[in-house]
Amino acid sequence: MIDVQHSKKHAIDQLLRISDRWYQQIEAGDIPSISLATRTKRNLTYDEETEVWKLGNLERNRAAVTEKSARHILRMAYTIGFLKHQIMENRSSTLREMYYISEGWKKAKFSDQHESNMLVEDLEILTDIQREHFNLRPEENGASIFGPIELREQTRRGPKKIHCQDDVGEAGYQIPTNVDQLELLDHDADVVIAIETGGMYARLIENKFDEKYNAILVHLKGQPARSTRRLLNRIQERFELPVTVFTDGDPWSYRIFASVAYGSIKSAHISDILATPSALFIGVQPSDIREYNLPSDTLNERDIAALKAELTDPRFMTDYWKEQIAIQLQINVKSEQQAFASRGLDFVTEEYLPTRFADLGIRLR
């Protein structure tokens, strides 16, 4: 069982430690300050033990000796005060709502939502607690899961047990913001497939791929939300199932895979619980485009720049990716996952995916 009371207290305690430090500084006549890890690509390091990319040791001390830093600390002081009340009163808000609430904070008001989002991330780093535990959630939501898995959700109307094939509609079970309030109960699966587009997710459900291959299907909805990544991480940890990622064949989609497998720069501070280092990339691989002669579009300048940037991204520093990116730069085209439809609607479920699973060494019943 999840101890909600304990988790609440822990979150508040951690937040108030920051305020307490400032209070003591001010009482001692010292200028309030705060140390934060820098969040740039330069400060991303690979952690051997956990096999994910994490924030390095670069830290920046912000003391209220400049107007900018003083304002940053003031905003943080207001945000902590706000979150403390929100947690205590069991309320929740979206990041956007918090941004609007800050309109009433006078000098501490944020100038745009990016600023408030960044500040919440700073708090996550300082407290080592995810924002979900501060009852803050992102706007975009509704990523879903479909397949032979059973879980229990702590809803406002009490705990609910849900089987993600039997108890849900055709669209699947909608993943909640705070995945840590889910209990993973049981499963009857051999593999998890995280799918970029809604079209492909629906195709696999329609073709009963989940039943035939005992697959848990997760819709990523583009760049996956933190809750989606957290769920993939938990399923892998809890049931030790292989997690695979199926996306379009372009540089932007590779980044979707990378954020699932290695974490993202923005959330590198919580890579531990968000990333699934064992995740495997299915495709569409640049070599697939060539092999299956898929309908394709020519790469534009931005695509090429993105591919080249990926060659310097620590997350793509493997022989596999270097080779695939080189192929793509050479053939100079990209394809969507739904391009497999050119070979018939069943091609992807009957031919492509079984072949790729065999390639990746995933044994299916």
Add this chain to the structure above:
Amino acid sequence: MTPEKPPTHSPAHRLAREQRSISIAEFFEKNRHLLGFDSPTRSIITTIKEAVDNALDACEEVEILPDIFISIHKLPDGLYRIIVEDNGPGILASHIPFVFGKILYGSRFHQIRQSRGQQGIGISAAVLYAQLTSGQPTRIISRCSYHEPAHEFMLGIHTETNEPDIVSHTEREWDRAHGTRIEITLKATFSARKRLIEYLAYSSVVNPHTRITLDLDGEYIVYERTSNEPIKKPESIKPHPHGTELGRLQRMAAQKSLPKQMSVHAFLIDQFSKIGTKTADEICIHAGIDKDQDVTSLDLSALTSLHAALQAIKIPPPNAQTCLSPITEEQIRQGILKEFNPDFAVAKTRTAIVYAGHPVVVEAALGYGGSLETEGQAKLLRFANRVPLMYQQGACIITGVINAINWRNYGLSQQGLPLGPLLLLVHIASTNVPFTSESKDAVAAVPEIEREITLIVQELGRELKQFLNRRDKMRQSEERAQAICSLIPDIAEKVAETLERPVPDTSPIEGRIMKRLIAKAQMRDGRVHLSVYNYTSTALDVSVYCFSSDDLSQSSKKPTYCDESGGEYTAVWNLHLESGEGWNAEYPGTGGTIDIRGVLDEQKVVIHS
């Protein structure tokens, strides 16, 4: 054919009978504008200026600290009596009629050194102007020493002959041991009163060793001296070869006073400055003249080659140190600070240069901010040989140069002259200042001088820019500190609220950021809390002034002084605060304003909340 008698009634004969020589006095009677007597308004200033110039020159001559008394007294019928009296060496009785009663009589015309007057025109022109407009002679009293009586003259000028007209001459008692007094009655208007006062103020800036007392019909203004060092008398020098014209050379070679049988070689060394044996040899060789030849025997063609050689041979510039007396940087700066009280003042003196054989030293100063007028154009003070130039600013090269400089480079906007609380002073010292006319109002555009002015003003401009940058930086860092200090109390308040603890005092942090003396008046719960904290690095003695309609004698700390008038209380606390030390007091009430004295404005922060 009978030979005709040469005609005696031709037009040329008739004209010849009318032609005669014109007296210089007559000439100036008709052309008085050339001497600065073009209007009744200006004539008062010109008269005083000429008399003061003479007085200062005379005192300098004997290295006395000048003490000059000026009086302007209005008489009936649009007449004014002007008196100028000095403590100079006096004038010999036999010379007085010529000094004041003959135009173009002077001792300095033939000397090559810096002096205010030169041609001996000014004061006699004033006597002439007085005689023309009031019909009255001028009274002169002068005494040369304690052992001699004073002489009093009533003088005019015979305009036809330019000879003095001595109305009376008496010996008399006088309370001064030495000095000269002139009383001159002329028709004038005194609408240029402001300009006269300016003129004297400016004179006092460039003559810091002078005391001037002005009596305007009983209203006294004293321009006190800031220096007790008399000006060292500039020495005369011989003409410099560069810039000596051919006619002059011709005249010098034919002087009766030369020794008999003087060789060209000896002549050159004796008559010019900066020519030694070696240089004289070189000149003779260059001119192709035998150096032992008698100088009087040189014909025009020989003199022409000699003249060319004098210009061609490289000769060091004349000794400016001896014949010029620049005011010096520190004296100008002190003068500006005294008269105009700017925030920033800087002065420069350039090394001497030569134009047409005349040494020139250009000095300049710049003042910014403080009591200077913020609106409009810069105040421009022009001086030549320590004399303020009051008229024809637009025609002067000094103005031309300043207008031509791009002042935006130095952080000022500009409309011709730069704009803002700026004062510019330019002084040209030379044995021969090139004026545009005899009224000596404007300096002519001589390229060498123009260049010197440009360089020196640019130098001052760069210093101004540095000052402005420093000031802006100070302001910026202060603004930044203010901005931080407005956020710190909010942080403290919010943190305290979140932690549910009392709000900590942030004033130590604010003071640390500002490095200032922080004084606060805070209204809380029906009491006014005063606090002063010294965050500067030094101990301070300050007075806290508090003004309030609340009874300040109820204060928790007894004021050094407390007063009540019409329900308004004033209290003063005198404090000694070590660096890092604080003080506070409180009184029951709802309002009050405080101020701190005894500490510079930029070192204190007064907060009411």
